Amino acid sequence: MIEDKLLIWKFKRGSSDALCRIYEKYKDDLLRLAMSLLNDTTAAEDIVHDCFVNFAQSSQRLKTSGNLKSYLAASVANRARNWNRAKKRQGITGLNEAGPIVSTYKRPEQWIIDNEQFCRLNDALSQLSYEQREVVSLHLQGGMKFRAITELQGVSINTVQSRYRYGLDKLRSILDSEAKL
Amino acid sequence: MRPSENIEKLIKNINIKTNAKTDKAVLGDIVEAFEQSKKPVLSEVEGKDSAITQPSIWRIIMRSRITKLAAAAVIILAVLIGLNFLGVVGRGNVTWADVTQNILDANTAMFNLRIGSGNQIPPFLVIAGKNHLRQELGGTSTIIDYESGKMLVLNTNMKTAMFIDIAGLPQAPPNFLERLQKSIAKIKNDPNAVIESLGKKEINGKEAQGIHAYSGTSVDLTIWSDPQTNLPVLVETTKLGQTLIVMSDFKFNVPVDTSLFSMEIPEGYTEQKQTKIDLSNLSEQDLVTCLKTCSELMNGRLPDKLDLDTIQQQIADFDKSVVTSMAELNQQQQRGMEIMTTIIRGLTFVQNLKGQWQYYGKDVPAEDDNSAIFWYKPAGSENYRVIYRDFNIREQVTAPAMPKSKPEESKEIKTITEKMDRTVLCLNNIAIVAYPGFMFEDGSIVIVWSSAEKRPGQEGWYVGQEGEVISFIDKSQIGLFENLKAGDALPKLPIVISALKRHNLLGVGGTTEYAGRHLAYTEKNGKIYEWSIYVPQAKEKSNPYALSFEPVMEFNPERYAEEWNKSLFKFPIGRARYIINADNFESVFMGHMAEFSDKGQTPIITLKDVLQTSEQIRSSLIK
Numbered sequence: 049m050i051e052d053k054l055l056i057w058k059f060k061r062g063s064s065d066a067l068c069r070i071y072e073k074y075k076d077d078l079l080r081l082a083m084s085l086l087n088d089t090t091a092a093e094d095i096v097h098d099c100f101v102n103f104a105q106s107s108q109r110l111k112t113s114g115n116l117k118s119y120l121a122a123s124v125a126n127r128a129r130n131w132n133r134a135k136k137r138q139g140i141t142g143l144n145e146a147g148p149i150v151s152t153y154k155r156p157e158q159w160i161i162d163n164e165q166f167c168r169l170n171d172a173l174s175q176l177s178y179e180q181r182e183v184v185s186l187h188l189q190g191g192m193k194f195r196a197i198t199e200l201q202g203v204s205i206n207t208v209q210s211r212y213r214y215g216l217d218k219l220r221s222i223l224d225s226e227a228k229l
Numbered sequence: 230m231r232p233s234e235n236i237e238k239l240i241k242n243i244n245i246k247t248n249a250k251t252d253k254a255v256l257g258d259i260v261e262a263f264e265q266s267k268k269p270v271l272s273e274v275e276g277k278d279s280a281i282t283q284p285s286i287w288r289i290i291m292r293s294r295i296t297k298l299a300a301a302a303v304i305i306l307a308v309l310i311g312l313n314f315l316g317v318v319g320r321g322n323v324t325w326a327d328v329t330q331n332i333l334d335a336n337t338a339m340f341n342l343r344i345g346s347g348n349q350i351p352p353f354l355v356i357a358g359k360n361h362l363r364q365e366l367g368g369t370s371t372i373i374d375y376e377s378g379k380m381l382v383l384n385t386n387m388k389t390a391m392f393i394d395i396a397g398l399p400q401a402p403p404n405f406l407e408r409l410q411k412s413i414a415k416i417k418n419d420p421n422a423v424i425e426s427l428g429k430k431e432i433n434g435k436e437a438q439g440i441h442a443y444s445g446t447s448v449d450l451t452i453w454s455d456p457q458t459n460l461p462v463l464v465e466t467t468k469l470g471q472t473l474i475v476m477s478d479f480k481f482n483v484p485v486d487t488s489l490f491s492m493e494i495p496e497g498y499t500e501q502k503q504t505k506i507d508l509s510n511l512s513e514q515d516l517v518t519c520l521k522t523c524s525e526l527m528n529g530r531l532p533d534k535l536d537l538d539t540i541q542q543q544i545a546d547f548d549k550s551v552v553t554s555m556a557e558l559n560q561q562q563q564r565g566m567e568i569m570t571t572i573i574r575g576l577t578f579v580q581n582l583k584g585q586w587q588y589y590g591k592d593v594p595a596e597d598d599n600s601a602i603f604w605y606k607p608a609g610s611e612n613y614r615v616i617y618r619d620f621n622i623r624e625q626v627t628a629p630a631m632p633k634s635k636p637e638e639s640k641e642i643k644t645i646t647e648k649m650d651r652t653v654l655c656l657n658n659i660a661i662v663a664y665p666g667f668m669f670e671d672g673s674i675v676i677v678w679s680s681a682e683k684r685p686g687q688e689g690w691y692v693g694q695e696g697e698v699i700s701f702i703d704k705s706q707i708g709l710f711e712n713l714k715a716g717d718a719l720p721k722l723p724i725v726i727s728a729l730k731r732h733n734l735l736g737v738g739g740t741t742e743y744a745g746r747h748l749a750y751t752e753k754n755g756k757i758y759e760w761s762i763y764v765p766q767a768k769e770k771s772n773p774y775a776l777s778f779e780p781v782m783e784f785n786p787e788r789y790a791e792e793w794n795k796s797l798f799k800f801p802i803g804r805a806r807y808i809i810n811a812d813n814f815e816s817v818f819m820g821h822m823a824e825f826s827d828k829g830q831t832p833i834i835t836l837k838d839v840l841q842t843s844e845q846i847r848s849s850l851i852k
Binding site: 054056057060061064067068071075076079080097100101103104105107166169173184185188189216220223 | 244
C-alpha cells in the first residue's frame with residue numbers, strides 16, 4: 049500500500065517510471081479480470097489497454113485516497129460492462145445468453161497467451177450470470193472489498209454477498225462436474 | 230485435488246502469461262499518452278489544483294477552462310487599448326516617407342506583438358479595409374469582428390469555441406494595419422510633430438536604422454527599419470512611460486485565406502457558454518474601482534504603473550489565496566472574471582482620455598489620504614479631476630504637484646522581515662526562517678522552518694539588503710537529524726521553535742498551547758529544513774480562520790546558554806494557510822515537501838503517520 053501511495057505520488061508529479069511500475073505491477077491482474085468478465089481475449093486486451101491509457105492521461109485528476117488496485121479494477125469493470133452493453137445493442141448474442149465461448153482467433157501478436165487451466169476457469173466463469181461473475185472476479189481478482197463493489201453495482205451489500213456465494217457454488221458445481229467427466 | 234476444494238484460491242492465483250513484445254508496445258502507447266497529457270495546454274485548461282503551483286486568483290484566471298479563453302480575449306483587448314497610443318505623429322521627411330511607404334502600401338500584414346515586459350504574442354494577421362483580425366496564441370485562435378463587437382475564441386486543442394461580446398470597444402480605427410497606416414499618413418499634416426534619427430543598431434543580428442517620432446506628450450513612436458529595403462523591422466510605441474507595445478517580424482501583403490476570419494464555429498468544435506466584457510459607459514469611477522481592487526489584492530499597495538502587464542504581475546505576486554474545494558475554485562473563477570473586467574474597465578477609461586493625465590500611485594501608502602495618486606484634465610475643461618489616496622475625487626483648478634521622491638531606504642540588514650510566505654528573524658550571526666503552517670484535521674499544526682548560524686570561514690548565510698534573499702547553508706547540521714524519528718524532541722539547531730501559542734479570538738477563551746516535536750526533515754540545495762509538528766493537548770477541529778500563531782523561540786543551550794531560557798522573541802508567523810485532509814494530503818502537503826526537497830526526494834509519510842504521531846504526542850502530554 050505504501051508503495052502504491054508513493055507510486056501515485058510520483059506519477060502525479062510526472063514520473064513515467066512510476067507509471068511503468070504501476071503497469072507492470074497490475075497488468076496481469078487486470079488482464080485476468082477482464083478475461084473473466086468478457087471471456088474474449090481481444091476485447092479484454094483492448095479494455096486493459098484503454099484503461100491504462102486513460103489512467104496515464106488522468107494524472108492531474110486522479111484522487112489518491114483509495115486503493116489503486118481497486119481503482120483500476122473498477123475502471124476495467126466499467127469498461128467491460130460498457131463493452132457488453134454495446135455488444136448487445138449491436139444485436140450480438142449477449143454473454144449471459146451464450147454458451148461458453150472463448151476467442152479462438154489467435155493474432156500473431158496476441159498479448160495474453162492462454163493456458164489450459166486459465167481457459168477452463170474462464171469457461172466456467174462465463175456460465176455465471178454477469179452480476180455474479182462481476183462480483184466473484186472483482187473480489188478475487190480485482191482485490192475489491194464487497195463494500196466497494198456495492199457502489200459499483202448499485203446494490204446492497206447483502207445482494208453482493210449473495211451473488212458472491214451463489215456464484216462460487218455454481219462454479220464449484222461446474223468444475224466438479226467437469227472433473228467427474 | 231478437485232478444483233472445487235479451494236475455488237477461491239484457484240481463481241485468485243491462476244496465472245496468465247503475456248506476450249513480451251506486445252507488452253512493450255502497449256506500454257509504449259501508455260507512456261506516450263502520459264507524456265501527451267503533461268503538455269501545458271491540457272493541464273492548464275483542466276484548472277485543477279496542483280501541488281507545486283499554489284492557486285491564486287490570477288493563476289486561476291489563467292488556468293480555468295472558461296476564464297482562460299476570456300483571458301486570451303482580454304490580452305487582445307489590451308492590445309486594442311494600447312494601440313490608442315498610436316495617435317497622431319509628426320511631420321514627414323524623405324527618410325520617414327521611405328521607411329513608411331511599405332506600410333502605407335500594404336494590403337495585408339502579419340506581425341508579432343509584445344506588450345510591456347510580457348511574452349511575445351505571435352502572430353497577428355490583419356487585412357487593410359476589413360474590420361476583423363485573427364491572432365494565434367498557443368493553441369488558441371482569436372478572431373475579432375469589430376463591426377459586430379464580437380470575438381470568437383477557439384481552443385484548437387480542446388476543440389472548444391466561445392463567443393465573447395465586447396460592449397463599448399474604444400472608439401478608434403479598429404484595424405491594426407489601418408491604424409498604423411493612418412497614423413503615419415497624418416505625419417505629413419502635423420506641423421508640431423518632432424522626428425529624429427536614432428542612428429543604427431543591430432536587431433536580431435541585422436543592422437537597422439531608427440526614427441523616433443513624437444508629438445507633445447501624447448504620442449511616442451519608434452520605427453526601426455532595414456536600411457537596404459526600408460522595410461520596418463521593429464515598431465515600438467509607448468506613452469508617458471506606461472504600456473510599451475512592440476511590433477516585429479512584419480510580413481506585408483501575405484496571401485490570406487478569408488475563411489480564417491469566419492465567425493462561424495468550425496465543425497467538430499463544442500460551443501461554450503457565451504460571455505461578455507462590457508467596456509461601455511466608462512467613467513472615472515471605473516478607475517477608482519480598478520485602483521481599489523488592486524489595493525485590496527495587493528495588501529494596500531497600488532500598482533507601479535497603469536498597465537495590464539504590471540498589474541497582472543503585481544497581483545500575482547501578492548495574491549496567495551488558496552482554494553481547498555471545487556466549489557471554492559468556481560467562486561474564485563467567478564471572482565477572477567470580475568477582477569479582470571474591473572481592471573480592464575479602469576485602464577480603458579484612462580487610455581480613452583483625450584486630455585492630459587498623470588498617475589503616481591506607486592509607493593503612496595494607504596494611510597496617506599491627502600496624497601493625489603491620479604489626475605486628469607477632461608477635454609474642454611479648465612479644471613483638473615484629482616483622485617486621492619483615500620479614493621475620493623476632487624475638482625481643482627491646478628494640477629497637484631508630483632509627490633517628492635522618497636529617500637532611498639536604509640540598506641541596513643533588517644532584523645525581522647516578513648516577505649512572501651515566510652517570516653525571517655536575524656540576530657547578529659544566527660537566523661531562523663519559518664513558513665506558513667499546515668493544519669490537520671485533529672488540530673495539530675506542521676511548520677517547516679530552518680535555522681543556521683554564521684561561523685568563521687564557513688560558507689555561511691546571507692541576508693539580502695532588503696531581507697529578500699536568505700540562504701542557510703550549514704552542512705554540519707545533518708548530524709542533528711540522522712537519528713531522529715517522528716515524535717522525537719526537536720533538533721538542537723541554533724534557534725528552535727519549541728512550541729506554538731494561539732491566542733483565541735479577542736482573548737476570550739484564553740490561549741491554546743501546542744507542544745513541538747520533530748516530524749521529518751528535508752534537504753534542498755545544501756539547506757536542511759525541519760518539519761515540526763505542534764500538538765495541542767486537546768483535539769481541535771481544524772479551523773481555517775485560526776488567528777496567528779506565536780512561536781516560542783529558544784536558543785541552543787550548547788552555544789547560547791545565557792539566552793536559552795529567555796524565550797526572547799515572539800512574532801506572528803501567520804495563520805495556518807493550508808487545511809490538510811485526505812483529499813489534499815498528497816497534493817498539498819507532500820507537494821510542499823517536494824518543493825523543499827532535492828529533486829522531489831521526500832521522506833515517505835502518509836496522512837495516517839502524521840495523525841498517529843500527533844496522537845502519540847498528545848497521549849504523552851496528558852501523561
